[in-house]
Amino acid sequence: MSDTVLSAPGSLATNERIWQRHTLSQKLLRFSVWLVIALAVMQSLRYIEVIPEFLYDAPEQMGDMLGRMWPIDWAYYASDVQAGLVETLHIATLGTLLSIVLAIPFGLLVASNLTQNRLLNLLARIVLVASRSVNSLVWALLFLAIFGPGPVAGTLAIAFRSIGFVGKMVGETIEQMPRGPIEALQASGAGKFSEIWYGYWPQLRPAFLSIILLRWDINVRESAVLGIVGAGGIGMVLDTALNLFQWPRVATVLVSIFAIVIVTEIAVTQIRKRVL
Numbered sequence: 001m002s003d004t005v006l007s008a009p010g011s012l013a014t015n016e017r018i019w020q021r022h023t024l025s026q027k028l029l030r031f032s033v034w035l036v037i038a039l040a041v042m043q044s045l046r047y048i049e050v051i052p053e054f055l056y057d058a059p060e061q062m063g064d065m066l067g068r069m070w071p072i073d074w075a076y077y078a079s080d081v082q083a084g085l086v087e088t089l090h091i092a093t094l095g096t097l098l099s100i101v102l103a104i105p106f107g108l109l110v111a112s113n114l115t116q117n118r119l120l121n122l123l124a125r126i127v128l129v130a131s132r133s134v135n136s137l138v139w140a141l142l143f144l145a146i147f148g149p150g151p152v153a154g155t156l157a158i159a160f161r162s163i164g165f166v167g168k169m170v171g172e173t174i175e176q177m178p179r180g181p182i183e184a185l186q187a188s189g190a191g192k193f194s195e196i197w198y199g200y201w202p203q204l205r206p207a208f209l210s211i212i213l214l215r216w217d218i219n220v221r222e223s224a225v226l227g228i229v230g231a232g233g234i235g236m237v238l239d240t241a242l243n244l245f246q247w248p249r250v251a252t253v254l255v256s257i258f259a260i261v262i263v264t265e266i267a268v269t270q271i272r273k274r275v276l
């Protein structure tokens with residue numbers, strides 16, 4: 001059933017609820033949605049092939065693994081974990097900066113009020129969608145085939161993954177800007193560059209800085225796992241420790257990743273409070 005609040009003309013609305021039955025079309029729609037959800041769950045369970053014996057044994061296996069990780073051996077931190085964390089931050093930072101250079105042109109082209117050419121709008125949108133559609137690990141595998149293992153592949157993977165996010169947010173911000181300052185510049189005969197620099201950029205700057213900080217925070221988390229496929233960073237240290245069954249070392253890496261993510265989150269929050 002649905003409820004509505006009715007009030008007499010010229011009087012204040014009351015909290016009295018008038019219950020009404022759903023119409024036939026609403027009932028059919030609700031039934032169809034629940035039916036689709038149920039079918040999707042059944043099909044997922046069918047293809048995942050969950051083995052009950054493994055589920056029953058999971059708590060015991062988890063307890064055994066945590067027991068092997070404890071106590072954490074911090075001797076590994078100075079030897080290789082610290083260098084992996086620094087490399088991860090470098091990958092995230094350089095990848096974010098490179099994505100800015102690559103994303104801004106597409107962000108300007110995708111904004112229909114700035115670039116009034118549907119073909120250019122469509123091409124820019126295709127590039128941005130393609131960037132967001134491919135996971136950072138897939139980008140890393142592609143660049144590993146070109147540049148080989150190492151942080152170069154990780155940096156490019158972070159950059160190409162971030163183009164879609166940064167470009168989309170820049171384009172949407174430009175499209176939502178008030179037209180007053182831009183129309184004033186156009187009326188005075190300002191060129192396209194002056195229109196962008198003096199009309200769009202002052203309005204875009206706060207949102208743009210916020211977008212970059214948010215993307216850098218996301219990239220720190222994503223770059224932490226790129227090393228699992230050989231793209232540099234702390235993920236390579238984690239992958240090595242897992243392959244060698246060095247569980248105290250694994251615990252050190254996991255705690256370090258958690259700590260650096262918390263630190264970057266706090267840093268981004270403080271910067272946004274003080275700068276934006």
